Amino acid sequence: MIGASISRWTMSYFATALAWLFVALALMVAGFGYPATHLASPDTLVLVHVVCIGWLSVAMCGALFQFVPVLVAKPLFSEKWALPALSLLTAGLAALLVGFLGLGGRLPAWLWLLPIGAVLLIAGFGLVVVDLGLTAWLRPVGPARFVLAGLASLCATAAFGAIFAFADAGWAGSIGQSVLTTGVPLHAIAGLGGWLTLTAMGVSYRLLSMFMLSPDVDERKSNMTLAAGALAIGVAVVGGVVAIWFVSGLNVVLSITAVLGLATTALYGRDVIGIFSGRKRRQLELNTRMAALSFASLAGTALVGVVLVLTGAFAAYLGAFAFLAIFGWLSGLVLAKLYKIVAFLTWLETYGPVMGRAPTPRVQDLVSEARASKWFVIYYAAVWFGTLMLMASQPSAFRAAVAMMTVGLIGIVREVIRTRRLADVASPVRLPDGACAPHLLFARN
Numbered sequence: 001m002i003g004a005s006i007s008r009w010t011m012s013y014f015a016t017a018l019a020w021l022f023v024a025l026a027l028m029v030a031g032f033g034y035p036a037t038h039l040a041s042p043d044t045l046v047l048v049h050v051v052c053i054g055w056l057s058v059a060m061c062g063a064l065f066q067f068v069p070v071l072v073a074k075p076l077f078s079e080k081w082a083l084p085a086l087s088l089l090t091a092g093l094a095a096l097l098v099g100f101l102g103l104g105g106r107l108p109a110w111l112w113l114l115p116i117g118a119v120l121l122i123a124g125f126g127l128v129v130v131d132l133g134l135t136a137w138l139r140p141v142g143p144a145r146f147v148l149a150g151l152a153s154l155c156a157t158a159a160f161g162a163i164f165a166f167a168d169a170g171w172a173g174s175i176g177q178s179v180l181t182t183g184v185p186l187h188a189i190a191g192l193g194g195w196l197t198l199t200a201m202g203v204s205y206r207l208l209s210m211f212m213l214s215p216d217v218d219e220r221k222s223n224m225t226l227a228a229g230a231l232a233i234g235v236a237v238v239g240g241v242v243a244i245w246f247v248s249g250l251n252v253v254l255s256i257t258a259v260l261g262l263a264t265t266a267l268y269g270r271d272v273i274g275i276f277s278g279r280k281r282r283q284l285e286l287n288t289r290m291a292a293l294s295f296a297s298l299a300g301t302a303l304v305g306v307v308l309v310l311t312g313a314f315a316a317y318l319g320a321f322a323f324l325a326i327f328g329w330l331s332g333l334v335l336a337k338l339y340k341i342v343a344f345l346t347w348l349e350t351y352g353p354v355m356g357r358a359p360t361p362r363v364q365d366l367v368s369e370a371r372a373s374k375w376f377v378i379y380y381a382a383v384w385f386g387t388l389m390l391m392a393s394q395p396s397a398f399r400a401a402v403a404m405m406t407v408g409l410i411g412i413v414r415e416v417i418r419t420r421r422l423a424d425v426a427s428p429v430r431l432p433d434g435a436c437a438p439h440l441l442f443a444r445n
């Protein structure tokens with residue numbers, strides 16, 4: 001990544017994403033949405049999209065604007081699209097949320113806001129997909145293929161979401177209504193399994209090897225993992241559309257998807273173990289240790305999923321299963337990597353221009369891992385406790401767990417802001433001649 005150009009708006013994406021994560025946690029602490037209301041209730045839809053679009057998708061887009069050019073060793077197709085895309089995503093999400101609140105009777109029923117939100121979100125995601133797709137398409141090597149599969153899944157997710165939004169507003173006719181009645185699991189699988197999980201897997205291969213000084217994962221192995229993952233999503237989306245069309249077979253499609261999803265998780269686990277065992281850096285940095293907890297959460301999610309399916313209890317515990325996948329696996333990984341990416345980019349931005357001309361600190365001098373580790377541990381412990389409390393149907397204890405997650409998150413965000421402000425760098429090397437202090441919310445380039 002050294003020598004790569006710095007994406008100007010990645011920090012703005014991260015800040016926006018973290019703000020939405022705080023909103024989601026505050027809603028859960030207040031008892032808004034699941035488990036106080038059922039999973040498909042409008043309140044839960046608000047919560048789900050604050051987390052899935054506001055937090056995870058925005059953070060992922062911000063990371064990809066920085067990393068796709070690094071993965072393919074080519075400049076981003078257009079740096080200028082990143083900020084308009086963020087504005088469209090934010091406006092689209094806000095419209096969608098107000099529409100959901102109207103659907104649930106908390107606000108006037110301005111259901112036309114749902115299709116408007118969908119169009120704005122499609123415009124925002126469209127800019128991201130075209131920009132990143134055109135960058136990665138020209139050199140689709142290794143992890144970039146995962147990103148391309150993730151972006152294709154994002155298109156499928158947005159297409160389903162838009163049909164639902166038009167149908168909820170009564171603008172999609174009978175076909176739209178039947179897609180809405182049966183297609184929600186397909187939208188969720190394409191979004192969480194395809195877009196977020198496949199992309200996170202691809203980016204994690206590169207980041208883990210880079211930060212642990214490991215050889216890149218054997219391409220034949222990662223291709224096999226990708227093939228299983230892409231097939232899972234392909235079966236869900238194509239098979240799902242066929243099943244909706246013929247009004248039968250959706251359960252078969254979902255079962256095949258589940259088996260392929262499990263195989264993908266197992267293959268990914270094998271690849272990650274390979275990267276860990278081939279590492280040259282024996283002492284693991286905090287971001288890698290914390291990423292390992294997110295891998296444990298992914299393994300836990302797979303295990304819980306298998307046990308629930310075998311005992312016929314999957315539908316009853318779907319909320320706990322999704323919570324562990326979203327906050328343990330995806331959010332845990334994003335937080336761990338965001339902590340390191342911010343340090344790395346801040347270091348590059350501040351000290352890259354004066355390297356060789358003045359003494360500079362190491363990347364690790366920008367962070368205090370001993371202080372930050374306790375906040376991550378609080379976060380993960382709270383997520384696992386929260387999952388158990390959802391399973392045990394203890395809503396008050398669940399809210400306490402989310403309050404604990406919020407405490408962990410406040411601590412992590414405080415550390416990230418300190419990194420950005422170079423607060424932990426000793427003064428003689430903090431700002432050598434010719435170096436500029438970075439701006440909190442965007443890169444100066």
Ligand code: HEM
Nearest residue numbers: 039040044048052118121122158161162164165188191192
């Ligand atoms: C263009 C963007 C999107 C739009 C317009 C959209 C719209 C919708 C709508 C209208 C529903 C509710 C369907 C109903 O009335 O039952 C829904 C459900 C859902 N969406 Fe999205 N969505 C979008 C993106 C995403 C993304 C990126 C994810 C995940 C990464 C996601 C995850 C979900 C999930 C999990 C549900 C089911 C929630 C539940 O039943 O509690 N959505 N979406």
